Amino acid sequence: MDVDMMLNEKLKMIDDAITKKxxxxxxxxxxxxxxxxxxxxxxxxxxLCNQKSRDYSNLLYEKYTNCLTEIIQERVLPVLMDKHGTExxxxxxxxxxxxxxxxxxLSKIFAYLDRYYIHxxxxxxxxxxxxxxxxxxxxxxxxxxxxxxxxxLIIQEREGGQIDRNLLKNVSYLLFEVGGIGTINCYxxxxxxxxxxxxxHYSQLSLEWWFWGDSFSNYLRKVDWCLNQxxxxxxxxxxxxxxxxxxxxxxxxxxxxNAKKWAQKQNAEGMAAEDQELxxxxxxxxxx
Numbered sequence: 001m002d003v004d005m006m007l008n009e010k011l012k013m014i015d016d017a018i019t020k021k022x023x024x025x026x027x028x029x030x031x032x033x034x035x036x037x038x039x040x041x042x043x044x045x046x047x048l049c050n051q052k053s054r055d056y057s058n059l060l061y062e063k064y065t066n067c068l069t070e071i072i073q074e075r076v077l078p079v080l081m082d083k084h085g086t087e088x089x090x091x092x093x094x095x096x097x098x099x100x101x102x103x104x105x106l107s108k109i110f111a112y113l114d115r116y117y118i119h120x121x122x123x124x125x126x127x128x129x130x131x132x133x134x135x136x137x138x139x140x141x142x143x144x145x146x147x148x149x150x151x152x153l154i155i156q157e158r159e160g161g162q163i164d165r166n167l168l169k170n171v172s173y174l175l176f177e178v179g180g181i182g183t184i185n186c187y188x189x190x191x192x193x194x195x196x197x198x199x200x201h202y203s204q205l206s207l208e209w210w211f212w213g214d215s216f217s218n219y220l221r222k223v224d225w226c227l228n229q230x231x232x233x234x235x236x237x238x239x240x241x242x243x244x245x246x247x248x249x250x251x252x253x254x255x256x257x258n259a260k261k262w263a264q265k266q267n268a269e270g271m272a273a274e275d276q277e278l279x280x281x282x283x284x285x286x287x288x
Contacts, residue, residue: 003053010044011063014109017041018067021105025075025098041109049112057117064110064126068133071102076138085149086164089171092146096134096174103130135178139186146171147190151197157233158201169236176238191242195249202226202253223254 017040020033048056076095083091107114107126114126124132139146150171153163172187179187205226209219227250234243 010048013040013044017109021102025102045110046112057113060110061113061117061123064106065129067106068103068130069137071099072133072137080142084145085152088145089149089167093170099134131178135186139175139178143186143189147193150190151193165236172236173238195245198246198249199253202250206254
């Protein structure tokens, strides 16, 4: 068979399988994607990667990444561009799930690339490419709106409002999953914004408590309550270090930064016996 004819035939088998998958995603199950069609697509990739006359691995790797970018440009971004708030977060999770399903399908067809070509060339694996393009083309592009929506939920819950904690958790895990691929780390960016907001919020609270003349015992009880509340809320974040950082910022802002001031107040007022145990809980912060 002529080389060009063979190439076109194999690429058509791959394209046919991908097209059928997209059609099924559009809720048209009457267009079946048979196991034979998927196997033919995989065999086509295998054959093209093992041609003696020419290795088509680079062409196929580009085809794989182009499929990822196309699905994002055609089916993800147009839906999200006019969304805000909770609606945006909900749609991001729905589209992320659909995108992962499509990428999983692609990775089975192009799996042979992961065996030799990608490792030899030092390229992103198929799985890493899937996360990389979603991070760069979706999360980074919409980061301002995503962080605004997430922060609104975080603040709303802190103020006593009811929120969809599962939604906040799922979006946090999404950013964590895609965040470490490439040069952009969306999770680290949102984490820094959260820490800055925590510092600002509790700095203001500390000033208000000082202004209203709280005793040191009463102040310490309020601090302890806030720390317990934030620790419970931080369970939604995928990284344990996020919770640790939040609590460390709070302890610094509420206790360590003005340790001398509170120590003077404590010495002047004394402490009730029942508060000594609470004070010992924060003894490592050198408040005495």
